[in-house]
Amino acid sequence: MIILIFLLLFTITCESSPNPTIFEDINRHQEEYVQRLKEWVAIESDSSDPLKREEVIRMMHLAAERLKELNATVELVELGSQKLYGHDVPLPPVILAGIEKDPKKPTVCFYGHLDVQPAKFEDGWSTQPYNLTEKDGNLYGRGTSDDKGQVLAVLHAVETLQKHELPVNVKFVFEGMEEVGSNGLFTLVEQRNSTFFSNVDYIVVTDTLWLSNKPGITYGTRGNCYFFVEVQGARKDLHSGSFGGVVHEATGDLIFLLNTLVNSSGHILIPGIYDAVVPPSEKEVEFYKESEFNAAKIKRTFGIRNFTYSAKEEILMRRSCYPSLSIHGIEGAFSASGTKTVIPAKVTGKFSIRLVPNMEPSVVINQVTDYLKEKFAERKSPNHISIKCVIQAKPWLSDIDGPLYLAGKKAIKKVFNTEPEMFRIGGTIPIGSHFQEVTGKSAMFLGIGGPDDAPHGQNEKLSRYNFIEGTKLYAALLQELVSL
Amino acid sequence: MIILIFLLLFTITCESSPNPTIFEDINRHQEEYVQRLKEWVAIESDSSDPLKREEVIRMMHLAAERLKELNATVELVELGSQKLYGHDVPLPPVILAGIEKDPKKPTVCFYGHLDVQPAKFEDGWSTQPYNLTEKDGNLYGRGTSDDKGQVLAVLHAVETLQKHELPVNVKFVFEGMEEVGSNGLFTLVEQRNSTFFSNVDYIVVTDTLWLSNKPGITYGTRGNCYFFVEVQGARKDLHSGSFGGVVHEATGDLIFLLNTLVNSSGHILIPGIYDAVVPPSEKEVEFYKESEFNAAKIKRTFGIRNFTYSAKEEILMRRSCYPSLSIHGIEGAFSASGTKTVIPAKVTGKFSIRLVPNMEPSVVINQVTDYLKEKFAERKSPNHISIKCVIQAKPWLSDIDGPLYLAGKKAIKKVFNTEPEMFRIGGTIPIGSHFQEVTGKSAMFLGIGGPDDAPHGQNEKLSRYNFIEGTKLYAALLQELVSL
Structure with missing residues (x-):
């Protein structure tokens, strides 16, 4: 009888999660993953502060070492320096890396960043911002969600797949100046368009959050x-x-x-500023109406008294499509x-x-x-x-009916057994639009951060659940991409 | 012939400066005075910063030691602590001191403060603010003019007179919280009114500047x-x-x-705010019309493009009487x-x-x-x-026809051979009005700082000339007061 129940449970597990070995492998290594995130968070890679620039550079070198451990070919591209308050401040190198086994297989390129927003305990943090601290299932620390945790989830997914079989070629573009405008990266993408990017088929940007507790895919940024x-x-x-x-x-x-x-209600008073705005399509309005975005929970989490709009879809559209x-x-x-x-x-x-x-x-x-x-x-x-x-960063909007988005949806279905929420975000990740414009390849924003992660605020966090299930999501995406 | 010219010159010198021995004594010691000011400026006694409170306290103890060297009886009155950002921060002690030789002679009480405004090199100082630096006859450093330099000038005057004869009894009230509201001092003045202040005849406040390069006396503060x-x-x-x-x-x-x-022109828009304002008297308007205040020079010194008023007297009155x-x-x-x-x-x-x-x-x-x-x-x-x-600090206005003001005018005449400028200042030294209200004694503001000393700004300074001649002025004042 006991054996029968065990077999039944095993069968159910297998059905709801078709990659049991890989997913179990990820589960088994989660303490190691959290420990590595702790090491990365401890580096105060605040790109806005010239005095911490060496920390950003140290962070880039640490990530390069990690990639080499995964047998990636790694190039640290030096971009010179920037003039800041009369001083020459060195720019951190950009990492261009690749694990390419089979030219016949598709190549997916992940973009992420390893610099962070400023953070000081005195700003009102409950824990030291650069000392990863776990509380109630959440991993608190500057950069946990934006974007060190998400980058590590990609690397852990690749590492796990490598033990079995890496189904596609993978490339990586990691930078250390995202929070202050990605100095030098735009030109670099143009310069390497016919070399590094020539065999890239898909671009996945990790630097985004979910809209609700339901997994989501971002197809536009402001x-x-x-x-x-x-x-x-x-x-x-x-x-x-x-x-x-x-x-x-x-x-x-x-x-x-x-x-x-x-x-006071957020209407911009500069003449002509709204002239070029294209309102969201009817299909998009439906996305936002159907979303499980929980305005009341967000209000509680951040202590917001009232939004300037009351309907859920209005809040979502006003903060991303206007x-x-x-x-x-x-x-x-x-x-x-x-x-x-x-x-x-x-x-x-x-x-x-x-x-x-x-x-x-x-x-x-x-x-x-x-x-x-x-x-x-x-x-x-x-x-x-x-x-x-x-x-100066342009907005970005993608075609959500292409194969990359299809793979993303399938991966989410595999790991979370649900359809994703499709949405635009209000934040700016200018490199998204730039990748798409320069390379002509499809780009997708697939993040694993939760809606209340507070990426630029006090008490930034990533939940342990999202960190580990998100690692599975990136593994599943790579598996889906091979079948496109 | 040469001897005759020498005798003639000597006679002229004696006529224009009736205290040659004392004044020469002061001249001879000026390097020592500057060195002591350097030591005092080096103490970062910024009362607005809770983290520098210990420095303020250290400054008070150093001044107390100096007074003991002058054989003063010194009391360091502890005032407890203040609640600041949820912490108990100790208040610096107030110094009550006295050199009293003859109860039949008048007693003059000097007030000054030893705390300073915040200052950081990065704010745009040309020199390190807490490292006294002499350039072109000026002594640059935080607190040189406001108010450490003026307090030291009083002490040096007393020290010099003591070598000959101190003509009056002298008392001292020095505090370390002036820049942030003189916490505790007001109550202390009330508590000691019938003891420490009972034999005080005159109160002289050092904490003020001249209006022009001509010496001045302040009879009102905002x-x-x-x-x-x-x-x-x-x-x-x-x-x-x-x-x-x-x-x-x-x-x-x-x-x-x-x-x-x-x-934009400085008119306050709060209803009723001007209702209680008493405009300056006709006599006062004459003071300001006659003043040698050099608006063009002040504009150059501070890089001010235009004042909100053009006539000299309007500028002077708007910044002190309104x-x-x-x-x-x-x-x-x-x-x-x-x-x-x-x-x-x-x-x-x-x-x-x-x-x-x-x-x-x-x-x-x-x-x-x-x-x-x-x-x-x-x-x-x-x-x-x-x-x-x-x-919350009240404005203050004094009676300028009393004996204290007469002595002040005579002392200025002795040292500088000119009539003083009489004026109100725009700054706030609340203790002035409080002394006068509580003790019922006449108070006068007699400072030695120049009009372009920038007491709360970058590159605060006191000229060596004002520091040394100002020391003579306080000595002359004490000599004049005995004859009242």
Whole structure:
């Protein structure tokens, strides 16, 4: 009797998961996978901070070593340096790697990044951001979800398949400057289009999250134009006692300008900014209506009182299919705790506009610049302004009926026994649109992060479930791709 | 013939400077004085930074040692601690000291402070702010002018007079929390009114600058209400890609509120704020018209393009006899260099209003709070605001025809051979009004800092000339006071 039940259970397991050996292998190694993620998270590869640039470079070399352990051919492409605040800061190398066994088989190229957003415990983290900490099934740490955990899941999937049979050729493009605009990578893709990319059939980008607890596939991203608007008042900071009331204060001018950008419900006030926006198709509207996106849960997780829209599909579409403008902060004004009675000399407001098809960065830059200059002229201030766009990234939208998407859907069905949710995301991974444009190959965003991972916020996490099942997902995808 | 010319020169010297021995003594010791100022500047006694509190305390003990070397009786009054960001931070002790030889002689009490404003080299200093550096006759360093240099000038004057004869009794009140609101000092003055202050006849505050290169006496200061307006959006920082367009952003709300406070020419928009303002008297208007204040030089020094007023007297009165509002910055938003695509969860705007007679802090707080709440209601945001006034300091105005002011004028005449400029200042030294209110004694602000010393800005300095001649001025004042 006991033997019968055991056999029955075994049969059920086999049916719901057709790669028992590979999946069990992944299950067995999960502590090792978590340990490796801990090692990667411990490296403070914050690409926005010039003082941590060496850490980003160290991270790239560590990933290169990992790839060599998988018998990949690895090239670390040096991209020179960037001018940052008057200093030459070295750019981290880009990893171009490949495991190519059989030219007759298809070749899939994974893209991921190993740099992270800034994180400090004092920002309000519950754990040290660079010390991976597991709590209630979640792995907390900067980069767990965005994007170190997802890159490692790919590598663990490949490693596991190699023990049996790697069904396709695999290539890897890993960079260390994604969070600040992927310096140098765009040109590199163009330069290597006829060499490294010549035999690539499909491009899979890991750098994305699911929309709900149901697995999902991303077929579009928003672009981004990140602006610095600088107001220069006096040449030196002034004492507000000595000069308050008799000088045109730069901070007041900047606050005035920033206040002209967007209204309280998020509508952008820059003339013409919505002109090129193509609304989502009817089919897409259906995707969002059917989604299991749980607005109430997201509200609870992030402590959001109210979204600016109430219907689920409106929230989803507004944050991914329409532009938005966020004011991030001010550099140069007093920003510490406590009090300081200063009139800052030079202040730089930082805001960004997310772009959707068919908005063009060059057009947006002109619209913003003209508008702010016009508004500043109305202010009649003797201070000087300058407006710079420091990140320009195009939006991206893919054809979701191609073979790559079919394989993705089948892989999800295998691992999770469900249909995926299809959606666009509001974030910007400019390399997606660039890969597609330059190589002419189909690109797909298949991530394994959950909807509440907080990739740029405090307490970023990846659940252990998503990390391990996601590893299976990438393994399944590689198996599906061979049959296309 | 040569001997005759020499005698003639000697006679002229004696006439223009009636204390040749004392003044020469001061001249002879100037390198020692500069060296001591260097030691004091090296202590980072920034009272706004809880992490530097121990340095403030160290500074107070060093000053106490100096006073003991002058045979003063010294009490270091402990004031307990303050709650700061959830921590108990110790308050630095206040120094009450005295050199009292003859109860029949008048007693003058000097007030000064030994804490400084924040300063970092990266803020745009040309030299290290805590390393006193002499260049072109100026002593650069944080606290040189505000107020360590002026306190040291008093001590050096007393030390020099002691070698001959100290003409009056001298008392000292030195504190370490002036830059952040003089915590505990106000109560202490009340508590010691019938003891320490009972035999004090005159109060001299060192913490002030001259209006031009001509020596000046300050008879009024502005008060200050420093506000924190906090907007709380979500509980966590959000990614502007994932949430841009669907949440009510706290930073946008705060920018909106800050933009309602003051117009581009410095006019405060809060209803009723000007109601209690008493304009300067006709006599005062004459002071400012006659002043040698050099607006063009100040513009050059600080790189100010245009003042909001063109006439010299208008600039002087607007910055000292009328209220002003300055926006200092935002805490909680992105303020570093580079880019970060964050929607900050909680942001705190910091601004302050300088008060003049007869504005009352309690009234101003109500006006500001009511106005911001009303404006925020118009915004219809679901976010939460809270408004706090963290510094409340009254304005102060003195009777300029009393004996203390007469002595001050005579001392200036002796050292500089000129009449002083009489003026109010725009800054806030709340202890001035408090001393006068509690003790009923006459107070005068007699500083030795120059008009372009930049006390709260980058490259704060005190000229060597002002430091040394200022030491003579305090010596001359003590000699004049005995004859009143």
